[in-house]
Amino acid sequence: MDPILHRHAESHGFTSRSLRRSPSFVHPVHGVAQLASSSDDLASTCRAVARVLPEGTVFTHVTSALLHGWWMPMADAFPLVACTDGETTHHDRRGVCVRRCDVPPGHRQRLGDIAVASPEWTIVELSEHLALLDLVALIDSALHLGHTTVDAIRATMRRGRRGVRVLRRALDLCDARSESWWETMLRLVHVLSGFEVDAQERILNRGGVEIARVDLRIRGTSRVAEYDGSDHRDRQQHQDDLRREKALQREGLERYGYIATEIVLGARQIVRDAELATGRPHVDSRADTWLAEAALASLTLKGRVALARRLDRMTRTTSQRVVRRRAG
Secondary structure (H helix, E strand, O other), X not given: OOOEEHHHOHHHOOOHHHHHHOOOEEOOOOXXXXXXXXXXXXXXXXXXXXXXXXXXXXXXXXXXHHHHOOOOOOOOOOOOEEEXXXXXXXXXXXXXXXXXXXXXXXXXXXXXXXXXXXXXXXXXXXXXXXXXXXXXXXXXXXXXXXXXXXXXXXXXXXXXXXXXXXXXXXXXXXXXXXXXXXXXXXXXHHHOXXXXXXXXXXXXXXXXXXXXXXXXXXXOOOXXXXXXXXXXXXXXXXXXXXXXXXXXXXXXXEEEEEOHHHHHHOHHHHHHHHHHHHOOOXXXXXXXXXXXXXXXXXXXXXXXXXXXXXXXXXXXXXXXXXXXXXXX
16 A cells, blocks of 8 residues: 555545554655555655655665665664755655755665665765774675765765765675675775785686685684674574585685674783784784774764764654754
């Protein structure tokens, strides 16, 4: 069922009041109703909200990223964010943050029947609010899915724009071969600590047959570092993992699997493992760059709190104009 504008309630067999009170509907923004059963579907909510926004509005920022299915930072909730062109009268509604960011025509696209900012423009906007590690993971997913390229993102960057410095760093660190958010984090533990790694390397046996594709191979060593998610606890998966690990050992490779807790709390030990694999002397400060960036990113509590504060500025629980009038 299509969203219903409140002013069209009677044509659908409701009074405006009964439509607003019906438990079958929710009202993501003032003036429109959508079926309550579809309220958890972001695309359905965007279609409903678009009915009361100015023509030419596109969804962008975290909303566009979610619609594209990218790897998002850890957060309890994300605001609904749209953008009108720079000439449109300011349009502010409870439930949606409407920015006037003047998205260029070439960066206005459609994802199915929903108007969105291009992947490149979305990433440029997100760089204003995301920490480096979260931004790298998000870009990794966009590249992995084939939604954009590093060159296309670079061509969209604007000198002097807020977030451009962190975006430049993120583009130097991203890798389209990454297959998960946590795999990106494990790679960054190594890279930011000064170790060169090869992602998703194909391992062949002596007969030239592929026996595995590993998350990370520390370059110049026989060490394989991989992220072990919760799916590895499955009995069949565990059996497959053991067979794969033996096959790697037969080819002279040593596999170290790490879980999320180790990546968050045990980075110094991961770096120590890499030092031993490469024969480097132990340097206690080697992991400091990673630890400093992790403190700003959503994989730590401190980073999640900071991100929530930044996103809260775009969360509309009431009209900002109403707040200003009351404050005056």
